[in-house]
Amino acid sequence: MLKGKHIVLGVTGSIAAYKIANLASMLVKEKADVTVIMTRNATNFINPITFETLTGNKCLVDTFDRNFKYSVEHVSLAKQADVFLIAPASANVIAKAANGIADDMLTTTFLAAKCPKIVSPAMNTNMYENPIVQDNLEKLRHYGMEVIAPASGYLACGDTGAGKMPEPEILLEYIKKAVYPKDLLGKKVLVTAGATQEKMDPVRYITNHSTGKMGYALAKVCALRGAEVTLVSAQTALQTPLFVKMVPVISALDMFEAVKECYEKQDIVIKAAAVADYRPKFISDEKIKKKDGGLSLELERTDDILAYLGEHKTENQFICGFSMETSNMIANSRSKLERKKINMIVANNLKQEGAGFGGNTNIVTLITKDWQIELPKMSKFDTASAIVDEILKQM
Numbered sequence: 001m002l003k004g005k006h007i008v009l010g011v012t013g014s015i016a017a018y019k020i021a022n023l024a025s026m027l028v029k030e031k032a033d034v035t036v037i038m039t040r041n042a043t044n045f046i047n048p049i050t051f052e053t054l055t056g057n058k059c060l061v062d063t064f065d066r067n068f069k070y071s072v073e074h075v076s077l078a079k080q081a082d083v084f085l086i087a088p089a090s091a092n093v094i095a096k097a098a099n100g101i102a103d104d105m106l107t108t109t110f111l112a113a114k115c116p117k118i119v120s121p122a123m124n125t126n127m128y129e130n131p132i133v134q135d136n137l138e139k140l141r142h143y144g145m146e147v148i149a150p151a152s153g154y155l156a157c158g159d160t161g162a163g164k165m166p167e168p169e170i171l172l173e174y175i176k177k178a179v180y181p182k183d184l185l186g187k188k189v190l191v192t193a194g195a196t197q198e199k200m201d202p203v204r205y206i207t208n209h210s211t212g213k214m215g216y217a218l219a220k221v222c223a224l225r226g227a228e229v230t231l232v233s234a235q236t237a238l239q240t241p242l243f244v245k246m247v248p249v250i251s252a253l254d255m256f257e258a259v260k261e262c263y264e265k266q267d268i269v270i271k272a273a274a275v276a277d278y279r280p281k282f283i284s285d286e287k288i289k290k291k292d293g294g295l296s297l298e299l300e301r302t303d304d305i306l307a308y309l310g311e312h313k314t315e316n317q318f319i320c321g322f323s324m325e326t327s328n329m330i331a332n333s334r335s336k337l338e339r340k341k342i343n344m345i346v347a348n349n350l351k352q353e354g355a356g357f358g359g360n361t362n363i364v365t366l367i368t369k370d371w372q373i374e375l376p377k378m379s380k381f382d383t384a385s386a387i388v389d390e391i392l393k394q395m
C-alpha cells in the first residue's frame with residue numbers, strides 16, 4: 001500500500017517527538033520513502049541522526065543548509081510528497097501553519113506542499129484547550145487538512161487530559177488512508193460482522209465460530225477508500241477499525257434492528273456477520289428446564305436479515321451476502337442469492353484449508369446472477385479489497 005510512496009514527516013519540539021522514530025521505522029518496513037524534517041527545537045528532544053539512520057535519507061532542519069540533493073530543497077520535497085504529516089505538532093507550528101508563516105524548513109516545505117496534509121497536535125491540555133489553538137486547528141481543517149484528535153490520558157507534564165499524541169500505529173493508519181485511492185468517496189456502506197449471541201439463561205448462550213475478521217477487513221477497506229462506513233458488529237475480539245461508525249450489538253434481533261434503522265441510506269450493504277438461525281424461545285431469566293435428565297430448549301427462528309435486505313432493497317443499492325458451505329458450495333450459494341434477491345454472494349467452502357472462520361486468509365468465490373469468479377487464497381484484507389473492486393464494477 002505504501003510501497004514507493006514518498007512520506008514527509010514533520011517533527012516539532014514536543015516530548016512526543018521520540019515516538020516518531022517508531023513511525024518512521026514502520027513506514028520504511030512498508031517500503032515507503034521517508035524524509036523527516038525537524039524544527040530546530042525538535043532536535044532538543046531527538047537527534048536527527050536517529051531519523052537519518054532509520055530512513056536512509058538526510059533529516060532536514062535548516063532551510064539554508066547547502067548540503068542538499070536539490071538546489072531548492074523545500075520546493076522539490078514538497079512536490080515529491082504523497083503525504084505530509086506533522087507529528088507531534090506543537091502549538092507553535094500549528095499557529096504558523098494556520099497563518100502561512102514559513103520561517104524554517106518545516107513550515108516552509110509544509111506551505112509549499114499540495115499533497116494531503118495531516119496534523120497531529122500534541123501538547124499540555126491547557127494549551128490544547130486554549131481557544132487560540134482551537135481556532136488555529138479549525139483553520140487548518142478549513143483549508144482541507146486532516147487534524148487528528150489527540151488522545152486523553154496522563155501527559156508528560158504530569159497533567160491528565162486531552163493533548164496526547166496518538167500512538168504511531170494510529171498515525172500510520174491516517175497516512176495509509178491519505179494515500180489510498182478514493183473510489184468510494186461519497187458512498188455510504190453498511191457492514192455487519194461478528195458472531196451474534198442468543199441468550200439461553202443468565203449464564204449460557206448460543207453463538208458461532210465467526211471472529212469478525214472478514215467483516216472488519218471489509219469495513220476497513222471501504223473506509224480507506226473514502227466511504228462513510230457503519231459497522232454493525234456482534235461479538236468479536238477485534239479492535240474497532242479507525243474511520244468507521246461502530247454500532248455494537250449482541251443478538252440477532254439487536255443486529256436486525258440496527259440494520260433496519262440505517263440500511264435505507266446505504267449505497268452498499270455487506271452482510272458478513274454470522275447470525276444464528278435459531279434462538280431459545282423463552283425470554284425470561286429462568287433456568288433452562290431439565291427434562292428426562294437432559295436440557296429442554298425450545299427454539300424459534302431468528303429474523304432473516306439478508307432476506308429482509310433483499311426484499312426492501314432501495315433503488316441502485318447493492319446488497320452482498322456471504323455463504324458458508326460444506327458441500328455443493330456453488331449450487332447452494334447461487335440458490336441463496338436468488339432466494340434472498342441480493343446482488344452478490346461471497347461463498348466459501350468451510351472444508352478448504354485457509355478459508356472461512358478464524359484464520360487470516362480466505363478463499364472465496366464471488367457469485368452474481370450472471371457469473372462467478374473464484375479468487376485465490378489471499379489475506380482477508382486483500383480478499384476484502386477484491387470484493388469491493390468487484391462490487392464497484394457491478395454498480
Ligand SMILES: Cc1cc2nc3c(=O)[nH]c(=O)nc-3n(C[C@H](O)[C@H](O)[C@H](O)COP(=O)(O)O)c2cc1C
Nearest residue numbers: 012013014015039041042090091092093122123124
Ligand atoms: C520538555 C518540554 C516539552 C514540551 N512539549 C511540548 C508539547 O508537547 N507541545 C507543544 O506545543 N510545546 C511543547 N513544548 C514547548 C515547545 O517546545 C516550544 O513552544 C517551542 O518553541 C516549539 O518549537 P517548534 O514549534 O519550533 O518545534 C515543550 C517544551 C519543553 C521544554
